[in-house]
Amino acid sequence: MEFCRDWWMRKLIMGSDEKENKENDPRDDVIYQRFATSTNRKVLVKNHRRIRRRNRKKIRSENRSGFALWIFQIRCGKIRRKIHSVGTYPKCANPTVKIAAIQPAKKARNNDLQKTRMWTSILPLCAIMSVSSANLGWYRPEQVHLSYTGHPTTMTVTWTTFSWTPSVVEYNPLPGRPSFNLTAYGSVSIFVDGGPKRRKMFIHRVTVENLEPGQKYVYHCGSSLGWSPEFSFRALQAGSSWGPRLAVYGDMGNENAQSLSRLQKETQMEMYDAILHVGDFAYDMDEDDAQVGDEFMRQIESVAAYVPYMTCPGNHEEKYNFSNYRNRFSMPGNTEGLWYSWDLGPAHIISFSTEVYFYLKYGQELVAKQYRWLQKDLQEATSSAHRSERPWVITMAHRPMYCTNFDSDDCVKHDSTIRTGLPGGQYALEELFYKYGVDLEIWAHEHSYERMWPVYNCTVSRLHMIA
Numbered sequence: 251m252e253f254c255r256d257w258w259m260r261k262l263i264m265g266s267d268e269k270e271n272k273e274n275d276p277r278d279d280v281i282y283q284r285f286a287t288s289t290n291r292k293v294l295v296k297n298h299r300r301i302r303r304r305n306r307k308k309i310r311s312e313n314r315s316g317f318a319l320w321i322f323q324i325r326c327g328k329i330r331r332k333i334h335s336v337g338t339y340p341k342c343a344n345p346t347v348k349i350a351a352i353q354p355a356k357k358a359r360n361n362d363l364q365k366t367r368m369w370t371s372i373l374p375l376c377a378i379m380s381v382s383s384a385n386l387g388w389y390r391p392e393q394v395h396l397s398y399t400g401h402p403t404t405m406t407v408t409w410t411t412f413s414w415t416p417s418v419v420e421y422n423p424l425p426g427r428p429s430f431n432l433t434a435y436g437s438v439s440i441f442v443d444g445g446p447k448r449r450k451m452f453i454h455r456v457t458v459e460n461l462e463p464g465q466k467y468v469y470h471c472g473s474s475l476g477w478s479p480e481f482s483f484r485a486l487q488a489g490s491s492w493g494p495r496l497a498v499y500g501d502m503g504n505e506n507a508q509s510l511s512r513l514q515k516e517t518q519m520e521m522y523d524a525i526l527h528v529g530d531f532a533y534d535m536d537e538d539d540a541q542v543g544d545e546f547m548r549q550i551e552s553v554a555a556y557v558p559y560m561t562c563p564g565n566h567e568e569k570y571n572f573s574n575y576r577n578r579f580s581m582p583g584n585t586e587g588l589w590y591s592w593d594l595g596p597a598h599i600i601s602f603s604t605e606v607y608f609y610l611k612y613g614q615e616l617v618a619k620q621y622r623w624l625q626k627d628l629q630e631a632t633s634s635a636h637r638s639e640r641p642w643v644i645t646m647a648h649r650p651m652y653c654t655n656f657d658s659d660d661c662v663k664h665d666s667t668i669r670t671g672l673p674g675g676q677y678a679l680e681e682l683f684y685k686y687g688v689d690l691e692i693w694a695h696e697h698s699y700e701r702m703w704p705v706y707n708c709t710v711s712r713l714h715m716i717a
């Protein structure tokens with residue numbers, strides 16, 4: 251019986267956000283009425299139905315955006331409190347609760363209602379207690395990560411809040427105590443996940459400029475409504491006569507992220523200049539109404555808030571036209587984040603999407619558009635002037651052309667789509683990369699490590715062998 255009461259009380263308080271499909275859980279009535287037999291069933295059932303009707307009505311009228319919100323009223327003897335809850339309910343975040351109005355209640359209808367006071371009086375108390383801490387959490391930046399813009403004197407900081415706030419980064423060079431005497435401002439955009447709850451979050455992007463190459467900086471981000479913890483980064487070195495240190499991996503999930511602890515430690519030891527995550531994040535970022543994406547981004551903050559975290563999309567980012575990927579990361583260029591290139595020391599690194607070849611429902615023109623962009627970028631990168639300064643041309647994308655695994659993936663097929671292009675041989679990448687002399691291709695997707703001899707047209711070639 252105690253279980254039933256607790257369960258029903260929890261449904262009464264929190265249940266509305268579970269009713270976005272506007273259907274009632276039949277267990278409500280069964281368990282509630284079982285419980286009600288031991289008290290005054292007639293009054294409680296009436297009260298329960300009244301509250302539930304009101305909840306449904308409010309949800310219909312106010313939950314259009316999918317932004318989880320619920321409103322209910324509590325009659326508690328002499329006062330009636332109207333409690334509004336706004337925002338979403340990520341697993342690790344508190345919902346914001348605001349007391350919107352407190353007004354005298356009508357006289358209690360009958361004495362039996364007073365028997366419910368003992369229950370309901372705890373509700374406004376809980377709500378009031380949660381106000382201060384919840385509001386702070388709502389504006390506080392989280393999921394902080396860095397990305398490189400392509401210019402060594404700049405760095406982009408990206409983070410998430412669940413309410414609108416300004417986008418500010420305060421920073422100063424080290425050594426010395428943090429003074430945060432330098433300020434950079436950026437922009438905020440609203441990202442609405444495509445899941446049933448249409449969860450909404452605010453993505454902040456600030457590019458810090460005029461950095462001194464190689465200099466270490468301390469920073470925090472947010473606004474006067476709430477600041478992140480203190481982080482630090484080292485601005486990338488300028489020029490091409492230095493050897494970048496990269497951590498390269500793909501297919502890292504939110505659970506069982508076995509590489510993460512090593513990455514954390516080695517990041518703290520300043521072993522990396524940048525991280526390349528070659529597609530497939532979190533498994534999947536859109537799962538559980540994008541709450542898995544939130545958790546993953548919180549986890550990698552311990553690495554990505556200190557070192558530029560450069561990415562490309564994988565097949566697990568496909569949902570809702572790669573919207574979680576596009577919105578959560580801030581990659582260089584003006585290409586909606588699916589493909590871009592950047593210079594790092596002696597290397598020109600090209601990141602592109604193999605997924606445009608497989609998810610044609612989002613537009614076959616993307617394959618052509620990306621291919622034309624690759625052609626143009628490779629032409630520039632392999633021009634004599636550019637290549638003499640940056641001799642290494644490196645590509646990174648998710649699905650490989652070749653692999654030796656025994657599964658049904660594209661790379662085990664002789665005529666792999668990535669290698670030979672769409673039916674008819676259009677937009678074949680192997681020919682393109684061979685023509686422009688790409689030195690190194692980095693792939694992921696197959697959960698195994700393979701390093702290959704130089705290969706062209708399924709034949710090992712020693713002409714371009716790398717020592």
Ligand SMILES: [Fe+2]
Pocket residue numbers: 501530564565566648694695696
């Ligand atoms: Fe994959």
